[in-house]
Amino acid sequence: MTELPDDDMATPAPGKLLAGPWTPTLDTPAALDAEDAIPVTVAVELDGDGADPVPVDRPALVGEALAPWERQAERRPVLAPWLLDPEARRAAVVWSAGAVLHPVAFHAVRAPLYVLRLAANAPRGALRLVKLAGRWVLDWESHGLIAGAAGGSVDTSPAYLALTRQRDGRLKRRASIAGSVLLVAGVGDTLLWYLEPAGFWGGTVAAILGLGLAGRRKDKPVVSSRVTGAGAPPRLTSDAIVRALGAASIRNLSDRAAEQIDFIAPGIGRDGHGWRAELDLPFGVTVSDVLDARSRVASGLRRPLGAVWPEGRPEVHPGRLILFVGDHDLSTLPPIPWALERSGTVDLFAPGSIPWGTDPRGRPVKVGLFENNVLIGAIPGAGKTAALRPLVLAVGLDPLSESWVFNLKGNRDLSGAELFATRYVSSMGPAGVQAALEGLRDLKKEILRRTEVMAGIPEALAPDGSVTRELAARRELGLHPLVMTIDEAQNLFSDSKVGEEAGQLAEDCIKLGRAFGVILMLATQRPDKESVPTGVSANVSIRFCLRVMGQVENDMVLGTSAYKNGIRATTLRPSDKGIGMLVGGGDEPTVVRTAYIQIPESKKIGARARAMRIAAGTLTGYAAGQWAYTEDTGPDYSLIADLLQVMAEPKAHSATLCGRLYAHWPERYAATGPDGERMPWAAETLAAALKPFGVTTKQVWAKSPGVDTGTNRNGVERADLVAAAKNS
Incomplete structure (x- = not known):
């Protein structure tokens, strides 16, 4: 080992040394100067001829520390954050005005009641005044002193006689003073009665109020408290x-x-x-x-x-x-009004343009929908649809946007969107599920169309390849924001017939539509892998989870390891309605209490959005009476019959059958590739399409086109198709 210079060594300090191939040495280097010595732990390597000591904790040497400008320092803001936030400043002004005006108005209204209470206490105050004056005139304080000096019997001692003479003199003086005060008061009131009646009555009222103050009871205060709480909570220390x-x-x-x-x-x-x-x-x-x-x-x-x-x-x-x-307690506070309930518009292209609620500190929480998708999950009754409602209405307040709303609960929770939505369906049964499925199909087609349009846009108009508001305003391009909302999405994704296809379509739309102004918002009651496909939950960027019961449901909505990282909606209580954990709405996960909009108010907002669209010429579809969903009774052809027509052998691979179906009926059995090209179905698509007929694909031994020998691959047996045809 290379020997370290003397100035790089230090006197060893007691303590634990490194374990393993290192052992302590008794041979230590020369100590530093006593004033400069820095305690370190010293160890020596065993392999080697020499025993060169090496400092385990190196002393701080000149030049090793970071320069001040190289250190990361978190500086406190010069101005308090609330001074820079317009909404916080507005809240401070409103609070200050309330703190001043509320007590004035409160007590002014109750002033006559206070006068009556004082008048009712006046007799008690008069008795207290008479009693106090009598004790003063009679020198009641000296009575006990004289009685003590007398010793319980007539006493002729000098002390007793002196105290008695002193008390007699005090009684004469105080009686004279009391009589004079009564005489002056009587004469003064008589003169006021004849010369200035208003002064007499004013003095009388003042005297009654004064006597009322003297006679007030502690258990019945005259002035009512203007607050109903127990005061400020204890200070946190x-x-x-x-x-x-x-x-x-x-x-x-x-x-x-x-x-x-x-x-x-x-x-x-x-x-x-x-x-x-x-x-x-x-x-x-x-x-x-x-x-x-x-x-x-x-x-x-x-x-x-x-x-x-x-x-x-x-x-x-x-x-x-x-x-x-x-x-x-956050759950006991009054409902939060929506900031856009009375007025205002939304720019969906602007980040953080939609007010959604507040955090526990009372700070506004805003989200941006552009280039994002939304997933809201909770158990029933936790406030899921109420949390979705502000987002749906916010889409309506941007006149450039187009809104498709599918409420698979079948109620009026999202009825405010009827007044401006291009597509609107509210149905709990198969009709609603089928409408939502067709909506996802059309949404994917729209995304593919937009990719072709964006390919022809000059780079100068879309530097990052994304839709801008300027491009969205050009109606001939059809690049306006398109937001599709599915409430109770578990009814769609868990459907035995179309759930798998719907999940794949939703995943494709989430992955492909982000840069082209296409947004998908999903809300589900049962956040599990059946109701929220993994491909969907893994790619959504804004996640909001209200109360759920377990770690799996928590992570299904908020993302893998959210529970482990302390982001837990499982700690929420039944009373915490509308309160949930938000991930993706800002830089950090946060607790949010969403704004609450009642259904009648939502219709007023919807009417405002409708008026904006009429003025902008963008009202189309359902709200304009141009679209209505008609339940599809199914195709006029049969998949089973078509398969029996193209399948003569007892067994065939799924991929082979998909190719034959596409060759005979390309308009029926075509899939869209990643680049928009048309291609045959995948084997998985055929398996999903056969499941409603009770036909299950399985491993079969058959020959594939162009292959001389048979292989064991996923496929179909003709006998199963014949049985399904008989049962249909």
């Missing part, structure tokens, strides 16, 4: 956090380990409607551990569960925790 985390039975975090918690600057402070603290958990403790113990942490903080929201900062490290403790 570091001691409270350490105590709560230490008592929450978190793995590797005992009471003693909790003392290792480090709080990050600027410390604990107000953030929106609550307190925010950022801290580093002890070594080996992760944010996921805290999330598992969220209810116990809330108990330790003595706060409602819906007011305690821990979240992580995985970009820093897994142990960086942000703890937000709200002033109120």
